[in-house]
Amino acid sequence: MKKSLLTVGALLSIGLLSACSNSKDNSSKDSSNSTSISQPKETVTSSSSEKELGENxxxxxxxxxxxxxxxxxxxxxxxxxxxxxxxxxxxxxxxxxxxxxxxxxxxxxxxxxxxxxxxxxxxxxxxxxxxxxxxxxxxxxxxxxxxxxxxxx
The missing domain is CATH 2.40.50 (OB fold (Dihydrolipoamide Acetyltransferase, E2P))
Structure with missing residues (x-):
């Protein structure tokens, strides 16, 4: 009984740790990709819209x-x-x-x-x-x- 509880606890801990580390890797990759791709587009769009829509x-x-x-x-x-x-x-x-x-x-x-x-x-x-x-x-x-x-x- 103790052995099976320890095994299940160890597997859950390993699964949790690997899920957290994958999440961080994916989110950092996603944010760097979206930043490098969307950042210039937003800058260009905001400059254009400011010139057209703002009170100059x-x-x-x-x-x-x-x-x-x-x-x-x-x-x-x-x-x-x-x-x-x-x-x-x-x-x-x-x-x-x-x-x-x-x-x-x-x-x-x-x-x-x-x-x-x-x-x-x-x-x-x-x-x-x-x-x-x-x-x-x-x-x-x-x-x-x-x-x-x-x-x-």
Whole structure:
């Protein structure tokens, strides 16, 4: 009797331990697979939907230094930033020293000749409702958060 109870107890313990270890292995494999597969899709989807569905913030600012063009990327330092439409209060996060926009050339309006931009020109720019920016002074906003850049009206 004791022998059979000990045998059954040992088998149950072994079965339980192996079931738990398999569960951990499978769940870690599943989560790493789903993370690597679904993560980029979610990022792309959320960026697109934010640009289309969110309440975008619009600003007007003056170029304070000559824009820097490196390949398809343009860096522009803007000062005297004024909110035209700012539903989420993004302007409060911008520095009194201005902001740096780091944007791809395709984000500029067709009427903007990037090579002709100069210190003192005014630009309008539209950001997603909650743009990602650095905590540097002045803060930097990358192209992922910028919807468009155009000459001030």
């Amino acid at each position: 913030a619009e600003f007007k600012a003056e170029i304070s230094e000559e824009p820097v063009i490196e390949g398809e990327t343009v860096s522009i330092i803007l000062t005297d930033v004024k909110a035209i439409k700012d539903p989420k209060g993004v302007n409060a996060s911008l520095s009194p020293d201005g902001v740096v926009l780091i944007a791809e050339k395709n984000l500029f309006d067709e009427q903007v000749k990037i090579e002709d931009l100069a210190k003192g020109d005014e630009l309008d720019f539209t950001l997603i409702d909650t743009p990602a920016m650095t905590k540097s002074i002045p803060p930097q906003i990358s192209g992922d958060s910028i919807i468009k850049i155009s000459l001030a009206k």
